[in-house]
Amino acid sequence: MKRTQLFTKTSKTAPADEVARNAQLLIRAGFIHKEMAGAYAFLPLGLRVIEKIKNIVREEMNAIGGQETMMTALQPRELFERTNRWDDAVVDNWFKTELKSGVKLGLGLTHEEPFTISVGEYAQSYKDFPLFVYQIASKFRNELRAKSGILRCREFLMKDMYSFARSQTEHDELYEQAAAAYTRVYDRLGIGDITFRTKADGGYFTENYSDEYQTLSLIGEDTLFHVPGTDKWFNQEVAPSQAPLLDNQDKEEKPLENVEGEGVIGVNALAKMLGITPEQTTKTMLYVTDSGEVVAAAVRGGYDINEIKLRKVLNVKSLKLADEETVRKVTGAEIGYAGLLNLPKEVRVIVDESCANRTNFEMGGNQTNLHAMNVNWGRDLPSPEKFFDIKTAKEGDLDPETGQIYEVERSIEAGNIFPLESKYTDALDVYYTDEKGERQSIIMGCYGIGISRVMGIIAEVFADDRGLVWPKSVAPFQVYLINIGDDEEVLREATAIYKDLQVNGAEVIWDDRPEARPGEKFADADLMGIPWRVVVSAKTLNKNGFELKARASDETLDVGPRELILKILGQEFTDENVDKLKFVR
């Protein structure tokens, strides 16, 4: 493509309302256009990147047998009511619309239901399974807040694949095949060495864990806990944690005492008032489970209670903080003074392991404005039979399995895979018939990669102070060709190499603008992040013909056309390879 045919231009300034580096650079370079918060258009250069990413993902999904489809964006209410995902109280980021007749519709935000229906319409025998189906299409999610440029949008491009298996064992195999395909995708996208498979919460999809693919980046929204020297990575919300032991514990037990602290709420304020460290305080929260059971959960000061972990310990599906009335009834105090002392018998007590191995600790007094000091297990209240891990891991914590201190990293989610069991297939009455003629549940998995988000991640993590830096596999063009000067010989050589590169399969954009000065062309080549830059000028024609420079390096090479093309194709400069080259000249 010639630069003069490209309608977009570059800009020295980014719009003031964009803060994220990915969006600033992509807009300055003319790759995307912001239509509104969380919705970006892809312009010619940006679309080329999107297509490259899509093709890599498509190839890897096809390689494991994935069948590509395209579902509809418009989704019927009735379908999602069958899986209890229509109600805004359950799924709160629907975009909903309606037909002229008043019939309610949703814009697809995930496609378990339509895929399950489509598969179930045809695949009914055990002989039809297992299978993978997927699509690459726009998703619509009414996020409360779009942010970080194209990393969190309300309309975005996603590849979503779904697996359908005849058993949990078969599902597990498919799941690992898909996981391996994901690893290959990230490798090919050039972010393989900074992208890790992590354990994450299953969220709304499943009570189980899910796996995420997280790319390390300081601008990331997620926090990862990594066991050094291993491939064990956890998202913060599910990282098992062991609190570091406290080294300042009294040897002797002191007498229990009650201290008045009117209006003192919050661990730090409390510790300050009592003259103790925050680690000597205890945070007790009351929850009500889906079966109505009241649970008191306690962690040592400085930690937060992790509802995901607590839910798993209690083996319940949902959990909510007890309301004021329940708190008053159970503890006899206003919110903020709950403790474990003298609780009614029917309250189940779950204590985090961070509360063990302490002497003379503080705890809410279960009386408004009262705090109990110098509490000791065994003496003032029975020591729990078992301590659990119900806290959100924080920096400094240990991996309970290895005892190693976690490395903590910021990251961006680049993909997510979930085991779905038979939640959706059962709900939609989609089953298969086994060899014996009996009806069986179908085990599903789902596998997502945000195509447009991955583009943002790549833009974000590789960019330098001169602009974007695309890996070759996703760059909109491989070569940015620059002619300096427009005398006959320079133009003739530029035209020749432009065609020669193209016939040999290299994508090239030729900055043929007659009025642009050299500095402007260099700056654009850098800003656009094209992997190779080729210069033709009177100067280069006096040497070997062309100057070649990689975007990611400062070195330049003076090369002839054969060597130039081979370098760009990633081939050795051998007679055999030279013979295969085609030349238009």
Next chain:
RNA sequence: CGGGGUGUGGCGCAGUUGGUAGCGCGCCGCGUUUGGGACGCGGAGGUCGAAGGUUCAAGUCCUUUCACCCCGACCA
């Protein structure tokens, strides 16, 4: 949804106690330039986010509203 901030040519910004809307980049024309975002001369382009109000007079003051950004909460 809570807190904070910003809306003025395509982009970045200035605009004083209310008194004829400006600058840089970009764009158009002519000329000189050509290895890291050139220079000169001449041009085009704005109902100042929107609506209402105060005033002889509003980009500026008041009210309402919309949009965007940041922090937090949320995030299938």
